[in-house]
Every structure is written in C-alpha cells, then in structure tokens.
Amino acid sequence: MKREIRTRRQGPATLRGKAIPPTTTDQRLLDRRGPTDWVHADPWRVLRIQAEFVEGFGLLAELPKAVSVFGSARTRPDTAEYKLGTEIGAKLNEAGYAVITGGGPGIMEAANKGCHEAGGLSVGLGIELPFEQSLNDHIDIGVQFRYFFVRKTVFVKYSQAFVVLPGGYGTLDELFEAITLVQTGKITRFPIVLVGTDYWGGLLDWIRKSVLPAGNISADDLDLIHLTDDPDEAVRVIVEAHDAEQRKREEIEAVAEVARRAGDPS
Numbered sequence: 001m002k003r004e005i006r007t008r009r010q011g012p013a014t015l016r017g018k019a020i021p022p023t024t025t026d027q028r029l030l031d032r033r034g035p036t037d038w039v040h041a042d043p044w045r046v047l048r049i050q051a052e053f054v055e056g057f058g059l060l061a062e063l064p065k066a067v068s069v070f071g072s073a074r075t076r077p078d079t080a081e082y083k084l085g086t087e088i089g090a091k092l093n094e095a096g097y098a099v100i101t102g103g104g105p106g107i108m109e110a111a112n113k114g115c116h117e118a119g120g121l122s123v124g125l126g127i128e129l130p131f132e133q134s135l136n137d138h139i140d141i142g143v144q145f146r147y148f149f150v151r152k153t154v155f156v157k158y159s160q161a162f163v164v165l166p167g168g169y170g171t172l173d174e175l176f177e178a179i180t181l182v183q184t185g186k187i188t189r190f191p192i193v194l195v196g197t198d199y200w201g202g203l204l205d206w207i208r209k210s211v212l213p214a215g216n217i218s219a220d221d222l223d224l225i226h227l228t229d230d231p232d233e234a235v236r237v238i239v240e241a242h243d244a245e246q247r248k249r250e251e252i253e254a255v256a257e258v259a260r261r262a263g264d265p266s
Contacts, residue, residue, distance in 0.1 A: 009144045010128055024128050025146035049147055056125075056143055056154040063141075063158050064121065066098035067238060070174045071107025071165035073133065081166055082110045084195065084231060088163060089114025089122070091235045098123060100159055102151075103135040103142055107165045112138040123158075125151050156181060161191045161238040166199040182224055183217075191241045193234045194227045201227070 008020045015021075023031075029045055069088060075081050089099050089111035099115035101108035103124025116122040116138040124139035128146050135142045145151040155174070162178045164171060175194075181187045194200040204227060211217050226237050 007134075008128070009126070009134065010146065024130055026128070026148060027130075029147065049150060052145055052147060052150045053153070056145070056150065057157070059141065059143055060123070060154065060158045063123065064098055065096065065160050065242075066100050066121075066123065066158055067092050067161045067163055068100045068155050068159040069107070069111035069163045069165065070102070070167060070171050071111070072167035072171060073102070073104045073106040073108060074168070075106035075110070075166070077110075081107060081196070085110030085165055086114035086117075088165075088195065088231045088234060089116075089120075090118040091231055092163075092238075093118040093120025095235050095239050097160070097238075100125065100155065102126065102170075103139060103144075104133045105136060107167060109136040109138060111163075112136055116140065125154055127151055152177060156187055159190075160242060161193070163193045163195060163234055163238075164200075165195045179221075179224055183221055188245075189224075190245075191238045192225050193237055194225055195229065195231070195234055197227055197229050 006017060006020060008015045010025065025048075069085065069092075071081070071085060075085070085107045091114075092099050092111075093115045098121035099111050100123040101111050103112070103126040108124070112122040112124060113136075122138055122140045124135045124142040126133070126135045126142065126144040127148060128144065135144065143154070145154075152174070156178070162175075164175050175192070178192055182189050182192065194204075204222075204225065207217070208222065212219065212222065226234075228234050228237070
C-alpha cells in the first residue's frame, strides 16, 4: 500500500514530507516567547501580510455581489446539515449571489458544491493550519491565506450578507466578529442569518436572558440576527434587505439630484 505523503499549502508554496515546518505562519507571528530575534523578523512579516492583502483584493476585485456561508468543517456529506448547505448554496446562486466559504470540507464544501453545480460563482478562502485542509473541489476561485486576520478582512470586504449554519469555535468566531462589526457600524448593516433553530436557539436564549438583562447589549442588537430553518427564508431575508437598501439609496440620490437642480441657476 502506497504511503500517503503529508502535504501543506503555505501561501503560494506547496510543502511535502520533511519540508513541512513544525509551526504555521500564524503561530510564529503570535508567539512572543523565547529569544527576541523576532524583532528583526517582524518587518518582513509585515511585507508578507501586505502581499496577502494585495493578492486577495486583486483576485476578488471584480467579484459580483456575494454571500459568505459559514459552518463546521466536520459535517459529513450524509447529514441533513450538509444537504441544507448545498441547497442554500444553490438558492443563493438563483438569487444572483456568488458564494464565499472558507474553502474547506463540511458545510463549506456543501455551500460551494450547491452554488457550483447550479452554475454559480463559487469562492473559497482557505487558511494554513497545523493539520492540512486543502481547498475543496467545488471552487471556481480559491485563495490560500497564511494569516487569519487577513482572511477575515477579505471575507467581510467582499460579502453583502452572512449565512451561518451549525459549526464550532471557528464558526462562532466568524459569527460574533460579523455581529460586532455590524453593531459598531464598521460595516454596513446587512443581514446575518442563522440556520438551525435547534442548534442556535439555546445561544440566542442565553443572549436574550443573560446578556441583554445585564445591560451588555441593547434590545435593538437582537435584531441584527435572523433565525430560521428554511433555506428559502434565509435567502429571502437577504434579498429583501438588499432591495430595501437599494430603494433607500435611490431615494437619497433622487433628493440630492432635486437639491442640485434647485441650486443650479441654468
């Protein structure tokens, strides 16, 4: 039996076997223990970080309107959650959206697969991890990042909505960062849809019964999240929010045009 050789994507490079370093680029950046020679390496890291931003921004600059779909990498293809992710990917394409995921297996693969098989544009933003996780086979545009924070920035920059299916720590991290950015006005107030009432209901109950009464969020902050089990409803929430935003933008432009003409003596 042929022995499988370990492979790791590290930015644009592919490493195999003994060439794979014991740590990831992120780990070396964040680890401040030991000798202080990291001081001399950080300027080079800054250039590498800049290069990742340039690569990501350049590759996705002409991406049409898109929705990011988050969820567990551990979800198996024979589960209801995987089927749901595939259905949502297809329905987002039908509604005119490209689909962006983390590019890995599980829910990410499901959403990419649904979009790709429906004829849509499927995007994967991968990440270098201590254990290898290659981009799935249902991606039209794929980028492999070294640094999580660069990848997160690209997620946010090129998405007009977030759909979040059941997942673990990584999914929770992406969910709460998105909520925080919307809450603080760092990004436009666009939809964040949780799919799976049984899975997410307890979390929302805790927020409603513990976080809100403690005064740590405002009542309006609960409206930043929409919970559903229905893939059609998930997509409809996004479409209706964008339609409303478009009408608002057109009204503002119309008022500005009337004001401009009123002030134009010609």
